[in-house]
Ligand SMILES: Nc1ncnc2c1ncn2[C@@H]1O[C@H](COP(=O)(O)OP(=O)(O)OP(=O)(O)O)[C@@H](O)[C@H]1O
């Protein structure tokens with residue numbers, strides 16, 4: 001048995017041409033392993049191929065080439081076992097408007113062959129905060145409630161792997177926090193989580209590891225910590241005690257800028273230049289320092305540096 005929840009090799013998907021649109025190669029040969037127990041982020045710009053990849057995992061999109069193993073089961077050899085190991089919260093709500101949340105969860109459990117005695121309907125309704133709406137028609141639920149119900153549906157068969165495609169797109173802050181609390185709780189209990197999101201600060205906070213895909217190709221895959229470390233650039237922002245119109249003379253490798261608010265910003269490579277050198281240069285120029293802060297690159301900087309201009 002491998003330690004990976006998911007093993008993808010050489011995955012390709014070309015959507016066939018239709019009357020109006022030409023064929024589209026959405027995935028161009030992806031190799032990706034996702035360790036068990038992790039919270040894994042799949043990032044990329046619109047149209048990168050994230051949902052296509054997730055829908056292949058879900059068995060909703062038929063791949064054109066490659067191998068997919070889910071919890072050790074080859075999707076093509078053991079479709080039933082590989083499907084049972086994974087639960088998907090899709091990007092697009094696909095709820096039947098005439099089912100109630102309780103009904104939807106029951107039907108979903110039935111589809112997965114979960115015996116009545118083993119169903120966790122009430123527990124899931126509590127988890128997703130819909131116990132008080134359990135018997136309301138789905139069409140009377142708000143958009144955020146529908147998203148929570150989608151999460152619930154992904155959980156009925158107690159999968160080892162939970163996949164969330166844009167779980168927090170367009171939901172309010174309170175619901176977003178609730179969703180993430182739930183995801184953390186499930187992960188703490190051992191569930192492997194795979195998610196896509198366009199909120200990079202969210203990915204930074206939640207994910208142990210991240211893959212970025214662009215135009216159907218994986219351009220990077222690393223731990224979140226390493227990714228953030230790849231941008232070596234830091235900025236030291238110094239507030240002088242009085243207005244200083246000029247920048248001090250600087251050692252090589254440091255660029256300075258006087259910002260509109262009067263602070264002096266120095267950008268440098270942290271592996272090459274110790275911050276003390278900058279502070280010394282500022283002092284040597286006769287500037288008294290009132291405050292010092294530092295700005296580190298965030299995931300957004302990494303993302304933009306990797307995906308822009310491609
Ligand atoms: N059913 C389909 N038929 C034809 N082309 C498709 C289909 N689904 C997706 N595509 C195309 O495949 C490419 C990848 O789409 P996909 O939905 O996987 O992107 P995504 O990374 O999930 O984007 P987003 O961030 O907008 O959700 C896009 O060019 C899209 O137009």
Ligand SMILES: [Mg+2]
Pocket residue numbers: 050051052091165
């Ligand atoms: Mg998508």
